[in-house]
Amino acid sequence: xxxxxxxxxxxxxxxxxxxxxxxxxxxxxxxxxxxxxxxxxxxxxxxxxxxxxxxxxxxxxxxxxxxxxxxxxxxxxxxxxxxxxxxxxxxxxxxxxxxxxxxxxxxxxxxxxxxxxxxxxxxxxxxxxxxxxxxxxxxxxxxxxxxxxxxxxxxxxxxxxxxxxxxxxxxxxxxxxxxxxxxxxxxxxxxxxxxxxxxxxxxxxxxxxxxxxxxxxxxxxxxxxxxxxxxxxxxxxxxxxxxxxxxxxxxxxxxxxxxxxxxxxxxxxxxxxxxxxxxxxxxxxxxxxxxxxxxxxxxxxxxxxxxxxxxxxxxxxxxxxxxxxxxxxxxxxxxxxxxxxxxxxxxxxxxxxxxxxxxxxxxxxxxxxxxxxxxxxxxxxxxxxxxxxxxxxxxxxxxxxxxxxxxxxxxxxxxxxxxxxxxxxxxxxxxxxxxxxxxxxxxxxxxxxxxxxxxxxxxxxxxxxxxxxxxxxxxxxxxxxxxxxxxxxxxxxxxxxxxxxxxxxxxxxxxxxxxxxxxxxxxxxxxxxxxxxxxxxxxxxxxxxxxxxxxxxxxxxxxxxxxxxxxxxxxxxxxxxxxxxxxxxxxxxxxxxxxxxxxxxxxxxxxxxxxxxxxxxxxxxxxxxxxxxxxxxxxxxxxxxxxxxxxxxxxxxxxxxxxxxxxxxxxxxxxxxxxxxxxxxxxxxxxxxxxxxxxxxxxxxxxxxxxxxxxxxxxxxxxxxxxxxxxxxxxxxxxxxxxxxxxxxxxxxxxxxxxxxxxxxxxxxxxxxxxxxxxxxxxxxxxxxxxxxxxxxxxxxxxxxxxxxxxxxxxxxxxxxxxxxxxxxxxxxxxxxxxxxxxxxxxxxxxxxxxxxxxxxxxxxxxxxxxxxxxxxxxxxxxxxxxxxxxxxxxxxxxxxxxxxxxxxxxxxxxxxxxxxxxxxxxxxxxxxxxxxxxxxxxxxxxxxxxxxxxxxxxxxxxxxxxxxxxxxxxxxxxxxxxxxxxxxxxxx
Numbered sequence: 001x002x003x004x005x006x007x008x009x010x011x012x013x014x015x016x017x018x019x020x021x022x023x024x025x026x027x028x029x030x031x032x033x034x035x036x037x038x039x040x041x042x043x044x045x046x047x048x049x050x051x052x053x054x055x056x057x058x059x060x061x062x063x064x065x066x067x068x069x070x071x072x073x074x075x076x077x078x079x080x081x082x083x084x085x086x087x088x089x090x091x092x093x094x095x096x097x098x099x100x101x102x103x104x105x106x107x108x109x110x111x112x113x114x115x116x117x118x119x120x121x122x123x124x125x126x127x128x129x130x131x132x133x134x135x136x137x138x139x140x141x142x143x144x145x146x147x148x149x150x151x152x153x154x155x156x157x158x159x160x161x162x163x164x165x166x167x168x169x170x171x172x173x174x175x176x177x178x179x180x181x182x183x184x185x186x187x188x189x190x191x192x193x194x195x196x197x198x199x200x201x202x203x204x205x206x207x208x209x210x211x212x213x214x215x216x217x218x219x220x221x222x223x224x225x226x227x228x229x230x231x232x233x234x235x236x237x238x239x240x241x242x243x244x245x246x247x248x249x250x251x252x253x254x255x256x257x258x259x260x261x262x263x264x265x266x267x268x269x270x271x272x273x274x275x276x277x278x279x280x281x282x283x284x285x286x287x288x289x290x291x292x293x294x295x296x297x298x299x300x301x302x303x304x305x306x307x308x309x310x311x312x313x314x315x316x317x318x319x320x321x322x323x324x325x326x327x328x329x330x331x332x333x334x335x336x337x338x339x340x341x342x343x344x345x346x347x348x349x350x351x352x353x354x355x356x357x358x359x360x361x362x363x364x365x366x367x368x369x370x371x372x373x374x375x376x377x378x379x380x381x382x383x384x385x386x387x388x389x390x391x392x393x394x395x396x397x398x399x400x401x402x403x404x405x406x407x408x409x410x411x412x413x414x415x416x417x418x419x420x421x422x423x424x425x426x427x428x429x430x431x432x433x434x435x436x437x438x439x440x441x442x443x444x445x446x447x448x449x450x451x452x453x454x455x456x457x458x459x460x461x462x463x464x465x466x467x468x469x470x471x472x473x474x475x476x477x478x479x480x481x482x483x484x485x486x487x488x489x490x491x492x493x494x495x496x497x498x499x500x501x502x503x504x505x506x507x508x509x510x511x512x513x514x515x516x517x518x519x520x521x522x523x524x525x526x527x528x529x530x531x532x533x534x535x536x537x538x539x540x541x542x543x544x545x546x547x548x549x550x551x552x553x554x555x556x557x558x559x560x561x562x563x564x565x566x567x568x569x570x571x572x573x574x575x576x577x578x579x580x581x582x583x584x585x586x587x588x589x590x591x592x593x594x595x596x597x598x599x600x601x602x603x604x605x606x607x608x609x610x611x612x613x614x615x616x617x618x619x620x621x622x623x624x625x626x627x628x629x630x631x632x633x634x635x636x637x638x639x640x641x642x643x644x645x646x647x648x649x650x651x652x653x654x655x656x657x658x659x660x661x662x663x664x665x666x667x668x669x670x671x672x673x674x675x676x677x678x679x680x681x682x683x684x685x686x687x688x689x690x691x692x693x694x695x696x697x698x699x700x701x702x703x704x705x706x707x708x709x710x711x712x713x714x715x716x717x718x719x720x721x722x723x724x725x726x727x728x729x730x731x732x733x734x735x736x737x738x739x740x741x742x743x744x745x746x747x748x749x750x751x752x753x754x755x756x757x758x759x760x761x762x763x764x765x766x767x768x769x770x771x772x773x774x775x776x777x778x779x780x781x782x783x784x785x786x787x788x789x790x791x792x793x794x795x796x797x798x799x800x801x802x803x804x805x806x807x808x809x810x811x812x813x814x815x816x817x818x819x820x821x822x823x824x825x826x827x828x829x830x831x832x833x834x835x836x837x838x839x840x841x842x843x844x845x846x847x848x849x850x851x852x853x854x855x856x857x858x859x860x861x862x863x864x865x866x867x868x869x870x871x872x873x874x875x876x877x878x879x880x881x882x883x884x885x886x887x888x889x890x891x892x893x894x895x896x897x898x899x900x901x902x903x904x905x906x907x908x909x910x911x912x913x914x915x916x917x918x919x920x921x922x923x924x925x926x927x928x929x930x931x932x933x934x935x936x937x938x939x940x941x942x943x944x945x946x947x948x949x950x951x952x953x954x955x956x957x958x959x960x961x962x963x964x965x966x967x968x969x970x971x972x973x974x975x976x977x978x979x980x981x982x983x984x985x986x987x988x989x
Contacts, residue, residue, distance in 0.1 A: 132322070133357035135859025136368030139397045139433055141813035142440045145874060147343060148377040148447060149811045155443035156814035159435060161191040164424055164821045167438040168841035172416040173404025175839045176384075177483030180467045180492055181245065182206065182576075183384070183402045185441075186841075187459075193442060194459055197467045198295075198381075198402065199240065202250030202267050203572055203704070204579030206562075207471035210497040211239050212506040213557075213581045216572055216702035217252055218681065219517035221269030221279050221726035224902040225934045228513050229279045233286020233294075235506045240292045242498035244459075244467040246450060247293040247346055247381075251283045252577060253335040254298040254350060257681070257727060258761050259740050263305035263632040263644035266680035266702055267577040270726025271762040272777065273331050274929045277338030284344045291455060293448050296339040297348035298383055299370065300332050300359060304742050305635035305644030307751045309351040310388065310407075312635055315746060320353035322754040329957035330759060337374055341875025345378035345444035349398065351386045356750070358388045363857070366397030373868040374876055378447075379440040384576075390415040391423050392857055399437040404839040410483060412837030418848070421841050425823050428854045430862065435816045460490075468494040484835035499582065507706055514703035514710030516900070520696070520721035520781040521729070527672050527695035529717025529783060533596035536622065541601040543620055544591075547662050548627035549653065550678055551588045552606035557581035557705075564637035566629065566652055570678040571707050575634025575644075581705055587627060587676065590708030594716055608654045610661040618665035623672050626662045628655030630679040645742045649684040649733045651677070656687040663691045676700055676711065682729045685774060699725070717783055722900035722934070724780035724979070728763045728773045735773065737765045759925055763980045767926035778904050778929070778979035784895025784939075788903075791976055791985040794886040796948075799968045801916070802961070803879035803951055806872040823849050869963045880952040880964055885989060888946040889976045893937035903945045904977060905931040907953060910970025917960030922967075924956070927975060927983075949974075 143152030159167070166188035174184045183198030200206035204213045214220075214236065220229055233251070240248045255262050257271030265271070269279035280296065287294040301321035307313050323332065336347070347370060349360040359365060360382045370376045379399035387393055387401045393415070406415040423429040450456045459466030470492035472482040478492040500506045520528065534542045554568020558581055564574035569586050572578045588604055595602060603617060608628075610618070618624065628651040635644040640652075650656060663673045672695040677683055680702060688694055701723075703710050713719045730736055739757030760768050763777035828834070828842040843849070870877050891903055909924040931947035954972060955964040977983035 132355040133362055133364050134368075135857060136363045136372070136865055137395060137857075137860045138430075138862050138865070139363075139367045139395065139436065140371040141432070141436045142371075142377045142443060143813040144809045144811050145375055145377055146811055147874065148443060151443045151446035152377075152439065152811075152814055154446045154451070155439045156816070158188075158191050158193060158442050159439045159814070160816060162188050162193070162438060163190060163825055164434075165421060165826050165841035166191055166193070167434055168417065168420050168424075170438045170441050171400050171434075172414060172420060172839060172841065173400070173402045175405050175412055175414070175483060175837055176403040176410045177472050178404075178481055178835070178838045180470045180472070180480070182471050183247070183249075183381075185400070193445070195466070196246045196441075196445070197244055198247040198249060199243070199245040199467075199471070200249045201577045201579065202252045203577055204236070205239055205243060205245070206576060206579050208243060208469050208580055209474070209493065209495055210499060210582060211243065211579065212236075212499050212510055213572065213579045213584070213705040214506075214510050215514045215517055215704040216266045216577075216680075217268045217279070218266045218270065218726060219701040219703060220283075220513060221275055222517035222519055222701050222723045223513055223934070224275070224724050224726075224932055225516055226278060226282050227934075228509075228516060229282035230286045231509055232513055233283030234290055235286070235500070235509055236283070237287035237290025237292040237294070238500075239498040239506070240287070241290055241455075242496060243469055244465060245292060246445070246456075247295060248287055249295045249297065249348065250287075250577070251280045251294065252297055253277070253280045253339065254300055254332065255303045256332055256335070256761075258303040258755070259645075259742050260649060260682045260727065260730070260736055260762075261632070261646040261733065261742050262303055262681075263646070264573070264575065264577065264634055266573040266632065272726070272929050273334030274931070275726055277335035278932075280335045281338040281342045284339055285342050288343065288345065288448060291448050291450065293345040293378075293444055293450075295346040295348050295381070296336055296344045298350035298359075299336060299347050299380075300328070300350060300365060301354050301755075302350035302352045302359070304753070306742060306744055307746055308635055309386070313746075315749060315751070317750040318352045318358070319743070319746075319751040319753055320356045322355055322752060324755070324758060325959045326957045327755055327758045331761070333369065336370070337875050340370075340374045340376045341881075343377075343447070343874060345447055347376060347378065347380050348383055349380055349386060351383050353750070358386070360386045360398055361389050361393040361396045363396035368865070368868070371397055372865070373871040375871055375874045377440070377874065378444045379437070385409060387415050390419050391428050391854065394420070394423075394429050394433055394437065395857065395860060399440050410837060412839055414839045417839040417841055418843050421826050421843055422848055422850070425820060425826060425843075425849050426851055427820060431816070431818045431820060436813075439814055468496050481835055481838065484838050486835050510704050511706035511710045511713070514700075514706050515713045515719050517701055517703070517723050518711060518714045518721070519699040519701070519723035519725055519779075520714070521699055521725070521775045521779065522689070522695070522697040523721075523781050524695045525672075527674065528698075528715060528721070530623075530715050532594055532716055533599040535599050541599060543622045544595065544600055544602050545618060545621035545624045545662075545666065546588055546591060546602060546604040546627070547607075547610065547624060548655070548658055549606055549608050550627035550629045550655075550676070551586065551604065551625075553584070553586050557584035560639075562633070562637060564633060565639045566631035569627070569707055570629040570631055570702065571704055572702050573631060573633045573680045574637055574639070577634065584705055585708035587708040587711050590712040591625070591715075594712045608658045610658065610665070615665050618662065619668050621666050621671055623674070624662050624666035625674045625676060626659050627676045627678070628658060629653075629677065630655070630681075630683050632680045645744075646680070647744075649682055649730075650687070651679075651683055659688040659694070660691070663688060663694055666693065669693060672696075674698070674715070678702065678707075682727050684730065684732060686731050689774065699723075699729075717897075720783050720897070720899035721781055722902070724778050724902045725775055726777075728766055728777045729775040730766070730771070730773050735766070735771050736762070737769065740765070764925035764928070767980070776979050776981040778902070779982070780902075780979075782895075782899050782901060784893055784897050784899035786899075786901045786978065787892040787894045788889055788977060788985050789892070790888070790890040790944075791974075791987050792888045793974060793987050793989050794888070795884070795989065796886055797882060797884045799884065799954075799966055801965055801968050802963060803870075803877045803882075806867060806869050806877055869961075876952070877964075880955075881950045883948040883950055884954055884966075885949040885972075885974070886946060887931070887949060887974055887976070888944055889985060890942055890944050891935055891937065892942040893939055896939060898936065898938050900934055900936045901978065902932055902934045904929060904979065904983075905947055905949075906975045906980065906983060907949065908973040908975065909956070910967045910972060912970060913956075913967045915958055915960055915965070917958055922956060927980065929980070
């Protein structure tokens with residue numbers, strides 16, 4: 001039955017043509033059309049001449065090159081003012097006004113001049129290509145799986161009590177800065193459901209006080225410790241709960257890390273899906289064990305910052321990540337599947353397009369893969385301002401829009417809010433879909449037991465709960481609705497200390513994570529560990545020189561908004577994933593406190609430039625420690641010409657020259673040099689790594705608040721050097737291949753980035769191309785030595801090509817009346833005071849309920865869609881997690897001290913595999929990480945380490961069968977060792 005439109009045909013038509021691609025999805029066969037798809041364009045594009053791609057690229061390079069200089073002039077001001085809203089930082093995910101001005105003006109002017117011959121307005125009529133992401137409708141209802149059954153029963157009771165406008169309140173944010181958190185929903189007071197607080201982020205609590213600045217995700221990944229991953233999540237969740245945060249916006253597993261220079265890679269755990277998936281799921285378990293809803297983000301394929309978001313870079317559309325179905329499943333989806341399997345209650349969709357359909361409006365991704373195939377029972381929320389359509393995004397599976405604003409920041413004009421109410425009232429959105437949206441949010445709240453009023457007291461005026469901080473002022477007394485015209489003030493910052501106390505203080509955990517996430521990659525002549533009280537042979541004090549800006553405090557850790565500058569020691573990348581540092585222990589401070597002042601004389605120069613006049617100072621040093629770094633962050637900020645994504649992989653601020661200068665002059669080139677690198681990801685070390693007196697190199701990643709103390713623990717051997725690389729360190733950026741390169745200049749009005757490398761990123765690429773890295777994935781030195789022996793493979797279940805059939809659902813989703821409510825119940829109540837720019841669910845007049853023929857997405861249907869054979873439980877078909885092979889190995893500490901080793905298990909698939917459904921040869925990476933365990937052993941101690949390999953570990957995704965397929969012919973090889981290229985043991989199965 002045709003439904004009528006919730007928006008006027010003119011308005012919706014405008015959004016339809018300019019903003020959405022999910023509204024133009026085609027009937028292409030299931031997901032095979034990811035890259036080799038029908039190239040149909042929208043009707044407008046087919047009737048207009050398109051300029052040659054090369055012309056656009058050449059112009060874009062000229063313009064963006066000029067823009068870099070203009071932006072640098074702005075960045076040099078270091079303007080940290082609060083702006084008109086007295087907000088702490090810029091909006092989450094939005095661009096600076098200067099950037100928007102520079103880029104938008106230049107792009108529009110340039111495009112107008114270039115395209116005037118064929119119609120300059122072409123650029124804003126241009127839509128993403130059609131037909132590359134297949135439709136999947138209707139959206140599956142939640143509440144079909146046993147682990148969520150009770151929560152959905154409770155949620156159904158509550159949602160049945162809700163009015164239409166209350167359901168809209170639950171699913172629509174109130175607008176940026178309208179309340180105290182970065183994201184806020186309004187309550188459903190009549191039903192007893194509170195307003196919810198959503199807050200960044202994966203490293204720590206953004207815009208907060210008295211909270212821990214933990215090591216970043218890349219550092220957590222470098223620990224390879226499941227215990228630390230879980231404990232970090234638990235502590236993070238406890239702090240969020242202590243601040244009144246319902247929904248924590250982390251962990252981050254997207255970007256995965258396809259490109260080593262990607263600006264936000266540091267928020268995740270490394271470019272391997274298994275390492276990323278284990279770390280994410282452990283953190284999620286910890287966060288949710290603390291009673292806080294975790295958010296798996298960013299879903300999906302948001303692998304670079306350039307062009308990630310509409311208009312942030314001056315273009316009307318975001319970049320499209322064009323990815324084939326197998327690569328999507330085996331790499332980028334893998335950690336999300338792990339997250340869903342452990343019960344993550346929220347998933348955040350990303351800014352970018354995927355196969356030319358916006359991720360937050362892509363029915364295949366949200367309905368078909370996430371909710372059906374993976375059995376996700378929680379709610380899907382947008383990244384901030386990632387929603388690009390109204391009705392279409394709801395039909396595609398979106399459940400909550402954040403922060404509530406529509407296409408423009410802080411204008412109070414939502415794509416949902418009153419428009420969602422209108423769409424429900426005239427039937428363009430089925431009541432079944434709106435009920436499911438609200439129920440998913442409420443069920444997540446119940447699932448985390450946030451209905452416990454003892455643990456979660458009601459917000460004011462009913463109680464003393466809710467957020468006890470403001471994201472928009474540091475003052476104790478401040479506006480309760482800072483983005484509106486309401487001048488009401490209250491105590492918005494209560495300065496609650498959530499860092500723990502005494503032995504339970506979270507700084508102990510932060511220090512341990514930072515220490516175990518520090519990777520020793522070079523240690524010639526056993527230079528490390530250092531002695532705290534060493535003297536010269538003549539009995540005089542041993543002389544240690546500390547060099548580099550990165551060793552010191554700079555202007556303080558919070559000098560720049562969202563940590564968006566590289567000054568002083570680097571403890572975090574920048575953007576919404578960063579946090580306010582309560583303090584930051586610098587390396588210089590920790591080294592000064594650790595060396596014995598009676599035995600050691602320390603000299604420091606906290607600059608990357610070594611003046612000629614100080615050469616004599618270096619000549620007198622017995623040991624020199626040089627500190628260098630490399631920074632990046634989120635796309636709404638930039639620093640020193642680095643627009644979020646790094647421009648290269650070299651050390652920044654002349655770091656390589658510093659190391660060369662120190663090595664040349666330290667002890668006249670004869671004294672040992674230790675290099676410490678703080679970085680967001682891989683750094684090319686080739687300019688100095690082979691210098692003969694550079695004896696030791698430590699990659700300390702992003703260590704958080706306990707930076708210096710953790711580093712000292714490793715440098716002096718108080719703990720073993722047990723960090724292992726969560727990425728490959730190549731000898732050049734080119735070593736990572738074409739797929740590892742950032743697109744710095746747009747190749748079209750809708751930039752297209754096709755993942756042609758498919759499965760072959762990071763070590764998979766290096767192995768397949770036989771490229772020798774400087775240091776391989778999983779590598780890291782220890783202060784002791786290790787022996788692997790007695791590799792044993794035990795078959796637990798015989799091979800079979802396909803998993804068991806998808807189990808039938810044993811739980812029915814909630815049922816609600818589907819009658820459309822009386823429109824008069826949605827009107828603003830008499831005498832209601834509306835705040836400026838705040839988003840409400842109410843309509844102003846019954847005349848707002850307009851009728852007409854709604855332009856539903858092609859392929860939209862309310863008839864049930866065929867279910868994926870790969871689904872049936874959280875994380876997919878439960879048989880995917882059946883153990884087929886048990887692997888055990890004996891690890892022995894053969895050295896002279898206690899230590900920790902990461903035992904890594906890699907699988908190589910059989911050769912000459914042919915897909916039965918297509919007849920095509922199936923290629924595989926040389927080896928793939930499938931399991932790991934971090935083990936601590938005393939001197940001489942041995943232990944058997946055992947892991948289980950599941951059907952999913954031993955299968956590939958068949959595009960033809962739309963299922964996981966285990967090769968039944970040929971031999972698997974299981975290799976075990978200390979890194980991806982140090983695998984002394986291997987056996988076949």
